[in-house]
Amino acid sequence: MEKHMEDDVREDPVKRIGIIGVGEIGRAIVEGLRHAGGASPEIFLSPRGARTAAELSERYEGVQICADNQEVVDRSELVIIAVRRQGHHEALTGLKVDDDKIVVNLMAGVATDDLRRTLATGAPIVRAIPLPAVRERRSVTVTCPSHPVVDALFEQLGGALPVTDETAFNVFSALTGTLTAHYTYLATLTSWAAGHGIAPDAADRYVRSLFQNVGRSLGDGTRPLHQLAADHETPKGNNERIRTTWFDPANAAALTKALDGLLTDLQ
Structure with missing residues (x-):
């Protein structure tokens, strides 16, 4: 060898x-x-x-x-x-x-x-x-x-x-492929608000502030991600409504399928 x-x-x-x-x-x-x-x-x-x-x-x-x-x-x-x-x-x-x-x-x-x-x-x-x-x-x-x-x-x-091993490494590599999707998600929120009469610069400023605060909460390593989500949600509240109606099982499955395809290419 x-x-x-x-x-x-x-x-x-x-x-x-x-x-x-x-x-x-x-x-x-x-x-x-x-x-x-x-x-x-x-x-x-x-x-x-x-x-x-x-x-x-x-x-x-x-x-x-x-x-x-x-x-x-x-x-x-x-x-x-x-x-x-x-x-x-x-x-x-x-x-x-x-x-x-x-x-x-x-x-x-x-x-x-x-x-x-x-x-x-x-x-x-x-x-x-x-x-x-x-x-x-x-x-x-x-x-x-x-x-x-x-x-x-x-x-x-x-x-x-x-x-x-490289099998595990490729999984992490696939995760990095989700970054620009996150930015586009934020840009879509800003465009939606602008479409309802909010000034684009005000919508941009607010969405940035909203998710910068989410980013800071990620620094709390004592709570797993599912717990952070639960802690930001109230039963039948606004966050639960969007999570369950937009990020539904079909949406989650589509994301999983996209990641699996990327992982196959990386391997």
Whole structure:
């Protein structure tokens, strides 16, 4: 059986981080690492996403743009790969990644074995799902498998949630696919209110306030989600009416079916 570098455990914090694919999540990671100042690793950015990379390198000391992806790898201890799933073979084929590097794969639906074949490396590969809120160090990041250096990195950015296998990891990955549906739900509420004569800016302000308060209640980890729902509902009240008439069994089944379909694709 081929032996990979997962067995080689580093204890020192990583000092040089490379990011290949500087999109929204790459930007958020850089901003999170530089959040509130203080010491942080050197960061090397690929030229992919040139405008964002240039902005970050101008704004932050110790953030540099490399000539190509190979230079990112060569100058880094830990390499974050955040390119699009559809073009990852083209972007990564031919890179030389030494076994003493650590690779963090942010590409949804790209399994570890697939990426290892593309890179032809024995380096440890860890999958992760950071969300944009890492820029404020407020997002829990799922990792697979647990690795002390990678978990420590994401602990700085809001917390790490290691899982043991890619089957579980893909379930968490599917959950992230519900984010924009939530924003669209809020936008639909705002449009409904505007359709009943409420000024759009007033409707927007109120819906934002309403659900920001819901978000704050989620910080109470002592109550499970079903209990939070019950605590915000009175028998035969307004909330119960909307929950039971709109979010009915058929609606719940449709959501489950959509998630199951996404999970199948991710696997």
